Amino acid sequence: MxxxxxxxxxxxxxxxxxxxPVADSFERWRTGLGIEPQSFTDCLRAWLGREAEEDSPIHRLETGRLGAAGFEKELATRLRRTDGSHPEPAGLLTGMFAGLxxxxxxxxxxxxxxxxxxxxxxxxxxxxxxxxxxxxxxxxxxxxxxxxxxxxxxxxxxxxxxxxxxxxxxxxxxxxxxxxxxxxxxxxxxxxxxxxxxxxxxxxxxxxxxxxxxxxxxxxxxxxxxxxxx
The missing domain is CATH 3.40.50.1000 (HAD superfamily/HAD-like)
Known part of the structure; x- marks a missing residue:
């Protein structure tokens, strides 16, 4: 203190x-898109957790070194739907925060x-x-x-x-x-x-x-x- x-x-x-809460908005978005929960959890842990690399996509997004479209493409490759497919990149960020x-x-x-x-x-x-x-x-x-x-x-x-x-x-x-x-x-x-x-x-x-x-x-x-x- x-x-x-x-x-x-x-x-x-x-x-x-x-x-x-941001987590509530994320959960509604994830459920609506049918994103497999573990793939999203693993992605957030790798990119935003305490052990995340300093140059992770989220860190680059937050500092303006990675644009929204580039981030959405990287995110889409990490996420899986429950049917095994990847989501479309366009609009992922907008959807994630739409519930706020x-x-x-x-x-x-x-x-x-x-x-x-x-x-x-x-x-x-x-x-x-x-x-x-x-x-x-x-x-x-x-x-x-x-x-x-x-x-x-x-x-x-x-x-x-x-x-x-x-x-x-x-x-x-x-x-x-x-x-x-x-x-x-x-x-x-x-x-x-x-x-x-x-x-x-x-x-x-x-x-x-x-x-x-x-x-x-x-x-x-x-x-x-x-x-x-x-």
């Missing part, structure tokens, strides 16, 4: 933090933090994703997208860049991500790393870091519903 000092900014990952929806409880939390005078930022590893306009409506500054930077979490350089853009020392910044390796990377860089599981526990963790009691604010009276609003 970072050293003492008032936290002045909170940086959020996007997919799986400000949205419904805003997590309204988390967006409410960003409103609460802004009302407390806390600055907000985004640090996202992009899979050639399209981000909503509201991400750039002035609520978050800076917005750091890995593919545009050539840097990806958990590279310490991306957390250093975040702090530089905020003009704050690391101990004044909290970072929220649903991927534990990215949280651990933030902690190694001196930030207050918070592992996101749901809006309720993330809010409690943030208010603890901010030195605010969990009884303050409208969201404290009940656990937010994990279901998204229509």
């Amino acid at each position: 970072a050293g003492a000092g008032p936290v002045e900014a909170v940086a959020f990952d996007y997919g799986g933090v400000l949205t419904t 929806r805003p997590d309204h409880a988390m967006w409410d939390l960003t409103d609460e933090l802004r009302a407390r005078g806390i600055r907000l930022a985004i640090v996202s590893n992009s899979w050639a994703n399209t981000y909503p306009d509201r991400l750039r409506d002035g609520r978050f500054e800076p917005v750091l997208i890995s593919g545009a930077l050539g840097l990806r979490k958990p590279d310490p350089a991306i957390y250093q860049l975040l702090c530089a853009r905020l003009d704050l020392p690391a101990e004044r910044v909290a970072f929220v991500d649903d991927a534990l390796p990215n949280v651990e990377g933030a902690r190694r860089a001196g930030l207050h790393g918070i592992h996101h599981r749901d809006a309720y526990t993330t809010r409690d963790a943030l208010l603890s870091v901010l030195g605010a009691g969990t009884t303050a604010g409208p969201a404290a009276t009940s656990r937010p519903n994990k279901e998204t609003r229509p």
Whole structure:
């Protein structure tokens, strides 16, 4: 945990933090295409796991060195349908993320933090994703997208860049991500790393870091519903 000092900014990952879980979207996509589960699990482990090679296709995609079409071709060769065939490459990435929806409880939390005078930022590893306009409506500054930077979490350089853009020392910044390796990377860089599981526990963790009691604010009276609003 970072050293003492008032936290002045909170940086959020996007997919799986400000949205419904990425894994849920992946599962609906995989089921819909009839992808054999083990082939997808093995591919993610090889390309994104802790032992993944630094030049794996996902790492190259996230840093902008591999385009969406090239990644989809590599992915299609690794995946098998239950009938033994490979899926068509075109549209794989779009389909993988098609099930994401805003997590309204988390967006409410960003409103609460802004009302407390806390600055907000985004640090996202992009899979050639399209981000909503509201991400750039002035609520978050800076917005750091890995593919545009050539840097990806958990590279310490991306957390250093975040702090530089905020003009704050690391101990004044909290970072929220649903991927534990990215949280651990933030902690190694001196930030207050918070592992996101749901809006309720993330809010409690943030208010603890901010030195605010969990009884303050409208969201404290009940656990937010994990279901998204229509």
